[in-house]
Amino acid sequence: MRYFIQFSYLGKAYHGWQKQPNAITVQEILEHALSVLLREEILLTGAGRTDAGVHAREMYAHFDFTGLTDKEDLIYRLNAFLPGDIAVDNIYVMLDQAHARFDALERSYEYWICDTKNPFLKDAAYYIKHHLDISLMNKAAELLLGKQDFECFSKSKTDVNNYFCSIKNAKWSREGEYIAFRISADRFLRNMVRAIVGTLLDVGTGKTDLETVKTIIKSKDRTQAGVSVPAKGLYLTAVSYPNTIFKK
Secondary structure, three states: OEEEEEEEEOHHHOOOOOOEOOEOOHHHHHHHHHHHHHOOOOOOEEOOOOOOOOEEEEEEEEEEOOOOOOHHHHHHHHHHHOOOOEEEEEEEEEOOOOOOOOOOOEEEEEEEEEOOOOHHHOOOOEEOOOOOOHHHHHHHHHOOOEEEEOHHHOOOOOOOOOOEEEEEEEEEEEEOOEEEEEEEEOOOOOOHHHHHHHHHHHHHOOOOOHHHHHHHHHHOOHHHOOOOOOHHHEEEEEEEOOHHHEOO
């Protein structure tokens, strides 16, 4: 039987989601916990990748297992077994063909910026000393909306067939002690959100204008876009799926 596991994690201690040799990852830790508690090898397929240091408030992965009789008990035992920076939030029974990555309809991220020094957000947000023109950054963010080729924001040498993504929402807002950038799309390229944020920060500090952002997108050249901002400010906040893949 196929299951989706919903979980969250603080990414500071991990080299991203996906298993890698000689590096501790969230997938490795979660697979080990499931395998110990269910007493057989459990392999997870995640909804996507997160880079080293990136956090997730809502992440999904699927696994197959026969004989799970009490989901709530497993969730309780997993949370007791796992380290404090990983939490299991739910387990869903799915149709056999359901796929955590390929069935995802939309993914959402947040990026946090501090423009005043805040020791309590040191590991949760990127501190930038310059004044930011949020209104102008939102005008630049509007240029991202719709289906476009975003190769200019993609990490090089990635295993994708194309660089087209449909961005549904992209907006900055001040949230008390920090400034949040929220973005949703059908898919994201590797390093895409961090490169977008870096480019929009160039707009907010006056280094780049709106016409240049248009030129950057058309260029399909990563070297034309802004720097990748630090991973610690990035959060995967939601992954949405069609109701039709959940078992009734």
